[in-house]
Amino acid sequence: MTQLSPARKTGDRPASENGKTLYGGTSSRRITVRDIAAAKERGEKWPMLTAYDAMTASVFDEAGIPVLLVGDSMGNCHLGYESTVPVTMDEITLLSAAVVRGTHRALVVGDLPFGSYQEGPVQALRSATRLVKEAGVGAVKLEGGERSAHQVELLVSSGIPVMAHVGLTPQSVNAFGGYPVQGRGEEAAQQLLRDAKAVQDAGAFAVVLEAVPAELAAEVTRSLHIPTVGIGAGLDCDAQVLVWTDMAGMTAGRVPKFVKKYLEMRQLLGDAAKEFAEEVVAGDFPAAAHTFH
Ligand SMILES: Nc1nc(=O)c2c([nH]1)NC[C@@H]1CN(c3ccc(C(=O)N[C@@H](CCC(=O)O)C(=O)O)cc3)CN21
Ligand SMILES: CC(C)C(=O)C(=O)O
Numbered sequence: 001m002t003q004l005s006p007a008r009k010t011g012d013r014p015a016s017e018n019g020k021t022l023y024g025g026t027s028s029r030r031i032t033v034r035d036i037a038a039a040k041e042r043g044e045k046w047p048m049l050t051a052y053d054a055m056t057a058s059v060f061d062e063a064g065i066p067v068l069l070v071g072d073s074m075g076n077c078h079l080g081y082e083s084t085v086p087v088t089m090d091e092i093t094l095l096s097a098a099v100v101r102g103t104h105r106a107l108v109v110g111d112l113p114f115g116s117y118q119e120g121p122v123q124a125l126r127s128a129t130r131l132v133k134e135a136g137v138g139a140v141k142l143e144g145g146e147r148s149a150h151q152v153e154l155l156v157s158s159g160i161p162v163m164a165h166v167g168l169t170p171q172s173v174n175a176f177g178g179y180p181v182q183g184r185g186e187e188a189a190q191q192l193l194r195d196a197k198a199v200q201d202a203g204a205f206a207v208v209l210e211a212v213p214a215e216l217a218a219e220v221t222r223s224l225h226i227p228t229v230g231i232g233a234g235l236d237c238d239a240q241v242l243v244w245t246d247m248a249g250m251t252a253g254r255v256p257k258f259v260k261k262y263l264e265m266r267q268l269l270g271d272a273a274k275e276f277a278e279e280v281v282a283g284d285f286p287a288a289a290h291t292f293h
C-alpha cells in the first residue's frame with residue numbers, strides 16, 4: 001500500500017486509510033476550519049504553502065496541500081517590493097480570487113496586509129469581509145497576539161475564521177529593524193505564550209509561530225488546543241508553512257535560514273529560457289512539428 005502520510009507515533013494504521021486526513025485524504029470537498037480542528041485532535045501534522053496565482057495554486061491543490069496562504073509575502077516574492085509593507089487590499093484581493101479559482105479542495109487563507117486592520121476591529125472586519133465576499137477565501141490571517149485580540153474577536157464573532165500570527169511579524173520590519181528571531185530570553189518567551197493564548201481565547205482557529213526557538217514553540221504547541229503552524233519554529237509544531245518560491249528555489253537572492261529548497265526552479269527555468277533563446281537565434285525553432293501549412 002502506498003503510504004501517503006506517515007504512520008502516527010502510536011503505531012496506528014496510517015491515518016490516511018480512513019480518507020479523512022488533511023494531507024493524503026480522499027475527500028474532494030473543500031477543507032474547512034472544522035477539519036483543521038479535527039486534525040489536532042488526531043495529533044496529525046499538516047503542510048501549508050503560500051500561493052499567489054491560479055496556476056501555481058492548482059499544482060499545490062492537485063498535490064494535496066490542504067491549506068494555501070495568499071501571503072502578503074507576495075510583496076517581495078511576486079510584486080517586486082522590498083518587503084510586505086507596501087502590499088494593498090486591492091493586491092491581496094485580486095490574487096486571493098485567483099488562488100480560489102485555481103483550487104477545489106484547499107482551504108484558502110487570505111493575509112490581511114499592513115494597514116488594513118491596525119486601526120481597530122471595525123476596520124479589520126471591513127477588510128476581512130471584502131476578502132471573503134470578493135475573493136471567496138475561507139479564512140483570513142492577521143499579525144499580532146495580545147495587540148490584535150480585539151480584531152480576532154470581532155471577525156470570529158462575525159463568522160470569519162481567523163488564523164493569527166505571532167513571534168516574528170514581518171509587517172513590523174521597521175520596528176524590529178530587520179527579521180530577528182523572537183522569544184529569546186525568559187521575558188520574551190512569557191510574552192509569546194501570552195500572545196498565543198490571547199489569540200486562542202479570542203477565537204483564532206490556528207496560529208502561525210514565526211522564527212522562534214524550537215523549545216518555546218513546542219511549549220506553545222503543548223499549551224494550546226488550536227494548531228500551531230511553524231515557520232522557523234522547529235519540528236514540534238502541529239503544521240509547517242513555507243513560502244512556495246523559497247521551497248521551490250525560485251526566490252531571487254538570500255532566503256531565511258529556516259528554508260529548505262526542494263527544487264532548484266530558478267536554475268531550471270533559466271536554463272529552459274536560454275535553450276529556447278539559442279534555438280531561436282540558431283534558426284532551429286520552430287521545427288516542422290510546431291509549424292502550420
Ligand atoms: N521569500 C520570503 N520568505 C519568507 O519566509 C518571508 C518573506 N519572503 N517575506 C516576509 C517574511 C520575512 N521573513 C523573514 C526574512 C528574513 C529572515 C532572516 O533572515 N532571519 C535571520 C535570523 C537571524 C537571527 O536573528 O538569528 C536568519 O538568518 O534566518 C527571517 C524571516 C519571513 N517571510
Ligand atoms: C510566511 C507566512 C506565514 C506569511 O505570513 C506570508 O507568506 O505572508
Ligand SMILES: [Mg+2]
Pocket residue numbers: 071072073084111
Ligand atoms: Mg504574511
